[in-house]
């Protein structure tokens with residue numbers, strides 16, 4: 295009886311396999327769009343890029359886009375086709391895979407769009423995105439520290455809490471170490487599995503950390519370059535330093551009155567990057583200037599103390615009006631008041647606030663070096679941050695995994711600059 299059962303089970307499996315081969319299901323899986331990710335390369339009010347991956351080469355990679363309508367069938371009927379470009383990546387000790395980028399242009403500001411990606415026959419589901427307003431209207435975005443470890447098993451919980459609390463966030467800003475090994479495809483598989491549909495509807499703004507770099511590719515100054523697999527997942531602005539090898543690892547974007555500048559601190563001594571950073575800040579007419587990079591100027595974890603980084607970046611942040619500096623790397627939470635030359639200054643001074651946060655489960659111990667500068671410090675606490683921006687006020691909230699508001703402050707515009715109001 296048992297033998298017969300095994301025999302019929304085997305026959306059933308063979309039959310199932312034959313059906314799959316006959317219907318071409320394996321082929322379909324290979325060209326099915328995965329890891330669909332919205333990013334910006336240009337103006338968030340009028341452009342949107344989308345990157346996706348297939349395991350097999352596709353003949354005609356493309357996207358369809360339409361304005362969102364009351365019924366999907368109506369919207370879908372009016373869709374325009376946009377061809378995509380393809381990049382081939384061979385995964386370390388693994389197969390060759392294909393990354394496609396479609397670039398939507400000449401969009402209308404403040405509109406919801408519907409899009410899907412595929413090859414003209416096999417499509418993803420329909421997804422939506424919203425373009426930025428032309429005016430400096432209020433908006434919110436999310437800032438996240440290192441993801442890095444136990445991405446699917448543990449970080450999932452944090453990111454889904456974050457999504458639930460701020461479903462209308464316009465984008466997610468990552469301060470580096472999105473994964474533990476930038477070249478490890480399984481890390482990226484976990485990252486996208488944890489996020490689910492989120493990056494398909496809320497654009498990602500990634501800033502590279504040390505774990506996102508390649509072990510093999512070194513830049514001209516000997517610093518590690520961002521891994522090609524990290525790069526493949528995101529189409530980013532090409533407005534960074536005039537330095538081809540660092541392209542898309544440092545960039546800036548303007549979003550409704552806020553200038554957000556991503557600095558690649560894996561090569562913080564790059565003179566081209568420092569010159570570029572100064573220029574981008576000098577030319578800014580934004581209400582708020584926010585800088586994001588991985589390595590912190592005032593370390594809050596372990597025994598770290600990066601004086602080289604402070605020497606390079608602090609004078610620039612102090613000379614030009616940088617409001618907040620968003621960082622990662624230390625696997626701990628710490629937020630200063632306004633700081634000039636390693637000292638707390640008055641809440642109405644013209645000076646930046648420095649923040650370190652962590653979203654993943656890895657935790658570092660207290661660092662005594664700069665503890666006296668911290669207004670709020672938290673260890674063994676996974677957090678996400680919601681930042682609300684209006685022309686008059688920037689309001690910041692840090693939430694822990696268990697839904698506690700662990701930090702909050704407002705920066706309010708005054709005639710001379712801003713005043714910091716601690717709400718925690």
Ligand SMILES: [Fe+2]
Pocket residue numbers: 440471503504505588622623624
């Ligand atoms: Fe790091």
